[in-house]
Amino acid sequence: MRLSRYFLPVLKENPAEAQIVSHRYMLRAGMIKQQAAGIYSWLPLGFKVLKRIEQIVHEEQIRAGHIPLLMPTLQPADLWRESGRYDDYGQEMLRIKDRHERDMLFGPTNEEMITDIFRAHVNSYKELPLTLYHIQWKFRDEVRPRFGVMRGREFLMKDGYNFDLTKEDALHAYNRHMVSYLRTYERMGLTAIPMRAASGPIGGDNTHEFLVLASTGESEVFYDAKVPELKLGDRAVDYDNRAEVAAICEEFTTLYARTDETHDEAAFNAIPEERRKVGRGIEVGQIFYFGTKYSESMGATVVTAEGNRVPVEMGSHGIGVSRLLGALIEANHDDKGIIWPEGVTPFHCGIVNLKQGDAGTDAACEGLYKALVAAGLDPLYDDRDERAGAKFATMDLIGLPWRITVGPKGLGKGVVELTSRRTGESVEMSAEDAVARIVEIYAAHR
Numbered sequence: 001m002r003l004s005r006y007f008l009p010v011l012k013e014n015p016a017e018a019q020i021v022s023h024r025y026m027l028r029a030g031m032i033k034q035q036a037a038g039i040y041s042w043l044p045l046g047f048k049v050l051k052r053i054e055q056i057v058h059e060e061q062i063r064a065g066h067i068p069l070l071m072p073t074l075q076p077a078d079l080w081r082e083s084g085r086y087d088d089y090g091q092e093m094l095r096i097k098d099r100h101e102r103d104m105l106f107g108p109t110n111e112e113m114i115t116d117i118f119r120a121h122v123n124s125y126k127e128l129p130l131t132l133y134h135i136q137w138k139f140r141d142e143v144r145p146r147f148g149v150m151r152g153r154e155f156l157m158k159d160g161y162n163f164d165l166t167k168e169d170a171l172h173a174y175n176r177h178m179v180s181y182l183r184t185y186e187r188m189g190l191t192a193i194p195m196r197a198a199s200g201p202i203g204g205d206n207t208h209e210f211l212v213l214a215s216t217g218e219s220e221v222f223y224d225a226k227v228p229e230l231k232l233g234d235r236a237v238d239y240d241n242r243a244e245v246a247a248i249c250e251e252f253t254t255l256y257a258r259t260d261e262t263h264d265e266a267a268f269n270a271i272p273e274e275r276r277k278v279g280r281g282i283e284v285g286q287i288f289y290f291g292t293k294y295s296e297s298m299g300a301t302v303v304t305a306e307g308n309r310v311p312v313e314m315g316s317h318g319i320g321v322s323r324l325l326g327a328l329i330e331a332n333h334d335d336k337g338i339i340w341p342e343g344v345t346p347f348h349c350g351i352v353n354l355k356q357g358d359a360g361t362d363a364a365c366e367g368l369y370k371a372l373v374a375a376g377l378d379p380l381y382d383d384r385d386e387r388a389g390a391k392f393a394t395m396d397l398i399g400l401p402w403r404i405t406v407g408p409k410g411l412g413k414g415v416v417e418l419t420s421r422r423t424g425e426s427v428e429m430s431a432e433d434a435v436a437r438i439v440e441i442y443a444a445h446r
Ligand code: ATP
Pocket: 109, 140, 142, 149, 150, 151, 152, 153, 154, 155, 156, 157, 200, 283, 284, 285, 286, 318, 319, 320, 321, 322, 323
């Protein structure tokens, strides 16, 4: 993309309404625009990152054997009357009437609807196990929408639902989700710690939340300093291997890590003092096992091998896709702007032309741009007729991890400059080497 033809409405001033850094930078970098409290338009740059995150979520769900579909945002109230949650959900649910005075609602989650799909089409234990998921907009009329996309009213969530014959099978599905979530967050360059949680309105007793450590997080967290060091890395996981998946879950959940809701002072104090950490965290996901809570009330049953009809075992599992943008920025920024991890960056690298209109620098930039595109990458070329300082400021603000700077002086020596946004380090090299280096860096993120 050439910046002169892009739509990147950056703001020079800090918007007064933004209290935390991610909200401030998302507004300043022209990623989002608020349309009503907690409701945002996703401008091109924000939309690009949102799509990158969505793509990673999809890939990891499919890798785990889960099947994508798409349910509507609007739901009939009658489904929720069956489960009893139409009354229980309270004011967070946006209730709507259609022209025939029928009660509808904008879905805050989809347990009822997925259970309805299941009961309409599945009859036999032979069709299990089954995990269906979608990535769809949710609406929750939050008392206090705030911090930008972090606590929106309309927000994008990946929500998945497992259907199994036995509790043992459903707990394997739970573990599979835990491991697939760990992989998902790691691919984005995030450390999200699974913490035992309290269940809330979804119900069920087996549940973990995934928290990203950040001083601006809404949850207070207590953890062993060794927990954030745990990494899946590039180990290959066989999701059908129950023992292997369970062992990974055990590895990631044995050391102490709890939110204030489930905190146990005595257990915490048993950790050696120098490893006891208290901090704050952003909830970026949650997994639940809740057994037959919905299948019983809604009549979602299967016939077993013995010919008995039993309610299906279920769980539900969510990732805060739009909230992740905020969490990523909270975890990756400095005083100049965002620093995107390579896994989610909106453009792979920036090209800054220090002397726009100069035949030599223009040609060198065009050459770099075309070479990067030919290599399958997505560069952003700042070809505007602007001062170098303004170009650097924009690049730093929008946070592309790599920048190639092209000026007449360097070209005279046959070099361009490759700069890391994270370390600020610059290295001079030939344009060909710069392209090769960028290609190599992103080969690890395909
Ligand atoms: P919270 O405790 O933050 O209100 P929740 O526990 O009610 O969230 P879940 O039902 O577990 O949310 O939804 C799954 C994920 O969706 C959460 O882990 C979170 O990342 C995201 N999420 C929930 N509410 C919002 C919101 N209002 N804005 C943005 N993301 C949200």
